[in-house]
């Protein structure tokens with residue numbers, strides 16, 4: 447996941463012919479909207495939170511500038527790739543943000559992304575009942591192993607059977 451972001455950021459710099467400099471990262475996070483989400487995350491990665499000293503948006507929950515950045519990162523561009531289910535890129539974006547910043551999210555949110563992310567990355571999206579079934583199982587205390595055991599090995603199916 448870190449590689450999606452880092453490789454994407456490097457490719458972006460190469461495309462526009464800019465050096466990997468803090469000033470470039472600052473320019474990107476000033477705007478956010480016009481940039482692909484991994485470019486925005488790559489830029490945040492190069493900047494330090496003035497309050498907690500973490501990379502921007504990745505500090506402890508409750509750090510005011512990091513909480514703001516966490517929100518801002520979602521205004522980046524999320525263009526679906528060809529051949530995926532609609533809104534797939536948004537799901538990848540959210541999953542990447544949650545998994546890379548587990549300490550900012552609940553154990554349950556983290557677990558649902560640990561289970562769901564490979565499928566989302568392969569272009570699939572859960573239906574509403576599938577997503578609800580997964581959430582219900584997690585709320586009842588299912589572990590990663592419980593959920594993984596009921597998944598289709600090719601990662602095209604969501605864990606449904608309790």
Ligand SMILES: [Zn+2]
Nearest residue numbers: 495498505512
């Ligand atoms: Zn912070």
